[in-house]
Amino acid sequence: MADTPMDEIDEPSGALPRRRRTVWWPAALAAAVALCLGVPALVASGTSASSTVSAAPSTDSPEAGFARDMATHHQQAIDMSFIIRDRTDNAEVRGLAFDIINTQANQRGMLMGWLAQWGLTQASPNPPMAWMHMDQQYQPHDGSLMPGMATNTQLAQLQSLSGKAAEIFYLQLMIQHHKGGAAMAQGYVDVAKNAAEKSLAQSMVASQTSEIQLMTTMLAERGAQPLPD
Template identity: 45%
Template sequence: MALTPSETEAVASETAETNSPRRVGRVVLLLAALVVVALIAVGAFAAGRLSTLDNPTPSANSAEAGFARDMQVHHIQGVEMAMIVRDLTDDPAVRLLAYDIATTQGQQAGQLYGWLTEWQLSQLGSEPSMTWMTRPGRSDTGHEHASTHVAGAPMPGLATDAQMAELKAASGVDAERIFLTLMIAHHKGAIEMAQAVLDRADNTSVLGFANAVMLSQTSEIKLMQDMLAERA
């Protein structure tokens, strides 16, 4: 995800002001990781768009439709958490990570919304959230069994109202710790949802999207775990 000129200038300025080699090294690592993630996501999206002509339109209660609805909600909270922490910290590495999460997940939420519109399906659906995850997977994936997730239960990794309030009330390093802890759990939940749709969907655009989510968020989890360890 490319930074705007103003964001690039701000990050460069903040990095130059710190004398910590650890922080400088972390910012460089973040930039490299974000480039790789962006390339993976763009490639997966392009491959999916090229194959849409061969895909049947998903039904209203399909895994594809359920995933598109629920992952939108999941991503929107991710954007909210990222924007909150950007206002609560001056750390350039955390701010850069938050900016990437906000822009990437915001774009992906819009993409999911667009698919439902293209498929002429409701954005809300007629079933409780996560119902699609309770149904058995495809026989060719080796995951024919239904998920243990309960229809209508909170999505995996979704932060509670109390956790969001705790984040908003924090500042500085405390806010960074809370954010990283919540976002690691949030990413793990998104990976669980992506794996579930890989086991249940046939639409190649959705499969490419889910693979990109798994690759990018797995990489970011490792990065955030390292950042959290530095703030222990």
């Protein structure tokens, strides 16, 4: 959690009233770094500088699909963490939220940077996670586009809570979110052809699994349990 802080920012239009606070937002820097390091990353994955263009993943590849879908998945985790930031004064929960904001904003910047480096769009007409070729595709509903994502109704409920109640619901939602994210990341690891992106996905599996254990302990300390699967 030792990233560089940015200046204080105003809350977005329509957000709940809250104090101006210093926040951490390295996504723009991460995207720039990813763009600058895109060619070395591809070289590290087994390509040469002269073959970078021809070796770039296609728009329907698992590499592109994972980058797009995980970026969307990460964005909701960031949004939920910004919500809880001002719904509680608990240092432990706020620290976890800041950590998720920093980590997932950085990772999202890398994923978007790779798409730009490959000359691919950030969106696709394909259904979410189609690149995984699952026997049964997830059915999006009420804003939940992929496994683990909260619904619009749940996000509204989180915004209506404060204190311990908000902490518990945030932890419950984030455990579900991490389970879905870790499963998707492992799904990409199993079919990955790009070494740099595979390494990032492996780090997601490890870190989110660890955070699930931490959040489960934090829930127990508050007399609560994770939501049923």
